Amino acid sequence: MESKDRGIDIIAEIGGIHDYDAAMALFQEKLDSDHLARLKQITDPAININIANAIAMCQPEAVFINTGSEDDREFIRAMALAKGEEAPLPMQGHTIHFDLKDEQGRIIDRTYYIADPDEKISSLANRMERSDALDEIREIMSNIMHGKTMVVGFYMRGPVGSPVSNPALEITSSAYVSHSAEILYRNAYADFNQEVGRLGHFYTNVHSEGLNRPEDLPSARVFMDRSYRTTYSFNCTYAGNTLLLKKGNHRFSVDKAVYENRGNELSEHMFITGIDGSGGRQTWCTGAAPSGCGKTTTAMAGNHFVGDDLAQMWIADDGSIRSINPECGIFGIVEDVNQEGDPMLMDILRNQGHEVIWSNVLIDDNNVPQWVGNGEPAPEKGRNFQGDWYAGKKNAEGGEIPMSHPNSRCTVSSTSLANYSERAEDPRGVETRVITYSGRDSDTMPPVWAAKNPDHGVAIGACIVSAATATEIGATGVKRAPWANAPFIPGALGDYMDAQFKFFNNPKISEGKKPVMAGLNYFLTHAARGGESQQLLGEKKDVKVWLAWLERKAHGEVEVIDTPIGFLPKFKDLLALFNSIIAKEYTEDLYTRQFSLYIDKIVARIGLQTKAYGQEEKIPQKLFQVLEEQKKGLLALRETYGPVVTPEQLSTE
Numbered sequence: 001m002e003s004k005d006r007g008i009d010i011i012a013e014i015g016g017i018h019d020y021d022a023a024m025a026l027f028q029e030k031l032d033s034d035h036l037a038r039l040k041q042i043t044d045p046a047i048n049i050n051i052a053n054a055i056a057m058c059q060p061e062a063v064f065i066n067t068g069s070e071d072d073r074e075f076i077r078a079m080a081l082a083k084g085e086e087a088p089l090p091m092q093g094h095t096i097h098f099d100l101k102d103e104q105g106r107i108i109d110r111t112y113y114i115a116d117p118d119e120k121i122s123s124l125a126n127r128m129e130r131s132d133a134l135d136e137i138r139e140i141m142s143n144i145m146h147g148k149t150m151v152v153g154f155y156m157r158g159p160v161g162s163p164v165s166n167p168a169l170e171i172t173s174s175a176y177v178s179h180s181a182e183i184l185y186r187n188a189y190a191d192f193n194q195e196v197g198r199l200g201h202f203y204t205n206v207h208s209e210g211l212n213r214p215e216d217l218p219s220a221r222v223f224m225d226r227s228y229r230t231t232y233s234f235n236c237t238y239a240g241n242t243l244l245l246k247k248g249n250h251r252f253s254v255d256k257a258v259y260e261n262r263g264n265e266l267s268e269h270m271f272i273t274g275i276d277g278s279g280g281r282q283t284w285c286t287g288a289a290p291s292g293c294g295k296t297t298t299a300m301a302g303n304h305f306v307g308d309d310l311a312q313m314w315i316a317d318d319g320s321i322r323s324i325n326p327e328c329g330i331f332g333i334v335e336d337v338n339q340e341g342d343p344m345l346m347d348i349l350r351n352q353g354h355e356v357i358w359s360n361v362l363i364d365d366n367n368v369p370q371w372v373g374n375g376e377p378a379p380e381k382g383r384n385f386q387g388d389w390y391a392g393k394k395n396a397e398g399g400e401i402p403m404s405h406p407n408s409r410c411t412v413s414s415t416s417l418a419n420y421s422e423r424a425e426d427p428r429g430v431e432t433r434v435i436t437y438s439g440r441d442s443d444t445m446p447p448v449w450a451a452k453n454p455d456h457g458v459a460i461g462a463c464i465v466s467a468a469t470a471t472e473i474g475a476t477g478v479k480r481a482p483w484a485n486a487p488f489i490p491g492a493l494g495d496y497m498d499a500q501f502k503f504f505n506n507p508k509i510s511e512g513k514k515p516v517m518a519g520l521n522y523f524l525t526h527a528a529r530g531g532e533s534q535q536l537l538g539e540k541k542d543v544k545v546w547l548a549w550l551e552r553k554a555h556g557e558v559e560v561i562d563t564p565i566g567f568l569p570k571f572k573d574l575l576a577l578f579n580s581i582i583a584k585e586y587t588e589d590l591y592t593r594q595f596s597l598y599i600d601k602i603v604a605r606i607g608l609q610t611k612a613y614g615q616e617e618k619i620p621q622k623l624f625q626v627l628e629e630q631k632k633g634l635l636a637l638r639e640t641y642g643p644v645v646t647p648e649q650l651s652t653e
Helices: 010-015 020-030 033-040 045-058 070-082 130-141 175-184 189-199 214-219 247-260 295-301 343-350 454-462 493-504 540-554 571-582 588-595 599-614 621-641 647-651
Strands: 062-066 094-097 111-115 127-129 149-157 166-172 203-208 221-225 230-234 265-268 270-276 282-288 304-307 311-315 321-324 329-333 356-359 381-384 387-390 409-413 430-438 448-450 465-467 478-480 516-520 560-563 566-569
Touching: 010 045, 010 130, 010 230, 020 033, 020 045, 033 062, 045 149, 045 166, 045 203, 062 070, 070 094, 070 175, 111 130, 127 130, 130 221, 130 230, 149 175, 149 189, 166 175, 166 189, 166 247, 175 329, 175 356, 175 409, 203 247, 221 247, 230 247, 247 265, 247 493, 265 493, 270 295, 270 311, 270 321, 270 430, 270 540, 282 295, 282 304, 282 540, 295 304, 295 329, 295 343, 295 540, 343 409, 430 454, 430 540, 448 540, 454 493, 454 516, 454 621, 478 599, 516 540, 540 571, 560 647, 566 571, 571 588, 588 647, 599 621
Parallel strands: 062 149, 094 356, 111 127, 111 221, 166 203, 203 230, 282 430, 430 516
Antiparallel strands: 149 166, 221 230, 265 311, 270 282, 270 304, 311 321, 321 430, 329 409, 356 409, 381 387, 448 516, 448 566, 465 478, 560 566
């Protein structure tokens, strides 16, 4: 990586531990005999030095080395309850966690990359000079765990043995964070030495909630140090800011793919799901969407679940693209999760037999979690993220406080899902033949379209546009969301885009294994297609059909309509799939409204992307060539047919 091992290593500078003997001396002083014996099983000096520096910096009262045993997991669960970070609910294995009312999403305004003076950082991210970050971390994190227990966990972001898995330390004083990590990641204490030796690297994450007070939130920070693959987080509790194994380490994995293995590896903000085709065939699909835009729902729409949020991808020796999920659980948004659209997730949330951490939902008078859009009778009162709640309660600005926060979550193990696939733990990954890109687009693109070639596929990912969601504090309006990965791209956007073009054009990909790259959009509204309602022009469950069509497209079993933006489905194929996949009547009128091209809107979208990317450095010219080609083709259609071109007209082209 272009920035590796530059400047002061902040954790070592503050902790003052620089060699293995000094680390062991500190362990002798700070750890009891049981946990000292556990830590001695971790023999890599670099791992021990980082743990020792975290102890020296944070000064906990006790250190708990988490081996992942059931006894250790029970200790962490009990600590979360004892500290009040979680509270028990009547359903066995269910607990509720509330974040501070002003920390209900990622604190993007207080999240920084630690940078050296000449280091390039993404134009879409915040930077802080290394010397300033050192001062802030020293001021806040020194002694921050005084009187607390530090929990040290050893995890794998991906199956043990996979070529693109990443070992990571999670060091925290929050039992809620450790409890979440035990559900969402693979505790690899027994394999950690071997995996670090095999892969040659590991990530370090250090977090403390501090005193967990609202008045400390202005000084809350999330720092990513790319040079030393270390994250720091303090004075916050929302998992997107604290469970640094997740998006913090995803950023490092993006860096690793772009700067160390460009063209052979990708680290993406994508679900992974398997789709059943004809003759018992399973076809694996990955798909990008910004947080809050349906990734989990789409992952569940497949027949074989591997993951709903992140994907590590690489080109295998057999010429196929392979994908693994760095996680083994779901940190899923629950708003609008209901029996009609998400029956498998509802089965977990409403029935015995599953471990669930709820966050920021309403707890009614019967101690039952409730949330907006659950399709059940709404209670009149309860307690939620801002305290006691009753229907119609208003905030200081006069706005009505919802029953649950739009970013309310559930944390569950993937193995709880009825469609869970054991391929999720296969270090060889799953062969990926369909790759989708989607946002929250209410008025422009059709529900599904397939790219003509890899360059057009990369352009679809580069041009995701989405309405802002509740996952980021302070985000509003409609914004560009390249690959749904922009918040997690540390370096120049041009470098990341170049990696995408190189990967999907890599000659190592076998001709018969090239993926279908496609756009998905199931947020199109009636109002955007001549109606008055802002309701969706379709239903959540329709995504099963869009995925099924792409699966058939990957195997050459459907015909297509060739358009400037890509290939569209034909009505006869969709009619059959709606009937066979979800037993739903699909009309030609609805098809025409969904798949007509509204030329002016698409051309305006192309203009927005061309202008925005024209202001970036090192953007590959391929992108502009694709966009110009599409624009010319669309304008030619407009000249012939007018501003709205129907599928029937397109079929004559």
